[in-house]
Amino acid sequence: MPDAISPIERMKTRPEFLAAARSPSCARGAIVIQARNRADDLPVIRVGFTATRKIGGAVVRNRAKRRMREAARQILPGLAKPGYDYVLIARGGAPTRPWLRLLDDVKSALLSLAPDSDLPSRAPDRAPAP
RNA sequence: CCAGACGGCUGGGCGAUCGCGCCUCCUUCGGGAGGGGAGGAAAGUCCGGGCUCCACCACGACAUGGCGGCGGGUAACGCCCGCCGGGGGUGACCCCAGGGACAGUGCCACAGAAAGCAAACCGCCUCCGGGUUCGCCCGGCGGUAAGGGUGAAAGGGUGCGGUAAGAGCGCACCGCGGACCUGGCAACAGGGACGGCACGGCAAACCCCGCCAGGAGCAAGACCGAAUAGGGACCUCGCGCCCGCGCAAGCGGGCAGGGCUGUCGUAGGCCUGGGAGGUCCGGGUAGGUCGCGAGAACCGUCCCGCGAGGGGCGGUCCAGAGGAAUGAUCGUCGCACCGGUCUCGACCGGUGGCACAGAACCCGGCUUACAGGCCGUCUGGUUUC
16 A cells, blocks of 8 residues: 555755744654644655754764664654654764664654644653663 | 884775665666765865956056065965075984165163263272371372173173283284185085274064065856746727817827825815736746866876976776765674683673764865874884894
């Protein structure tokens, strides 16, 4: 059933990111995820990645984006909702966090942001790994 | 073997499974196959160029900024090489903004009498006058710069002679200036008649001299080009009344009408005297394409040169993104660290250990960052033969 798999696209322009920034977010471990219901009829899932200069230089930022991109490639097809935009923001531990823990962070954050869960209250930030 | 100096290289290896962007080919348009995909600094953006557009389109002058031993290399440089001079080191070697102070102006703190025309604070000495306890003391006209003291620096230094005391006053050596000679393309080096010491330092103070520089930058710039709004031309429909010109189309003027004059009424002034639809044209925004990688290229080799480098021949094609690919995970080996065993050199186990760091138009440099490892040349010391 190929029609059940929604296409995943990349977000590229600044207005898209700004729109997502006003949406509910959830911080888990080394990442923060913002989810926005675009409220249009297109079933596509869109993803964007952000790593600010606060976490390091170009090497660290690129590494964080690559790991988030790989994690999104593995996790999103099962947990993302069609018609939504997701923005993954790297926190300090994103380049060095163990890979399986990083996958757990993404899964957990996506489940918290699922539209079924009432109360979009932000979960308290889990303490970073020791 | 130890310590050190200099130059160069490297920047984890192999494999498996997924994946990314680019190019070529195939395709049943779902995709598939193949190729190639970060650095020595890609960094800082500090110099020099290429390439674009703008300006002047010739050159010069001025201003501003930079550079500054000499010769060479180079497209060019503030870079590099060789040499010279000065300084440091036992040495290999390292360091130096290293033009001009008789073109001019200015400054030299503190201390000191005096800091640039030379002078004289404490002193020293002849002579004159006075005093005297006969050691000398006081005052004056002069001579002098040896000694003292200050300073970063006090108008050559040491010694001998000389003198009333002194003084390049004379002499020797050293230092300084130096016509000229020799060597060198030159910076400069060696010698040096003679001069008898006259000429202090600061140009990273202004300045002078010589040389070099127009400005902005790939978000440069070129091409294609929607939608919407606005501009122009043409066509169709519409266009109250009066006057003038005209056969007509139409043009001009006036009035009505509309707008503005904060609002309403009245009066006045100014502007306009109109609209709708369609087709086409040009400018131009979003967006797209180019610029965008075969070159001051890389590899090998030969020749020239001490070297930087230059030349010949042969071969190779080697990243081109645009919220930005070049990755993720695992295994194994290597290295490091920790723990244990022990036949002291290995073995076993563990590690959330393995440098600095990511192309963005492209080259040549400089500077800065960098775990570990490798190679070469040389110096000093030590041991053995």
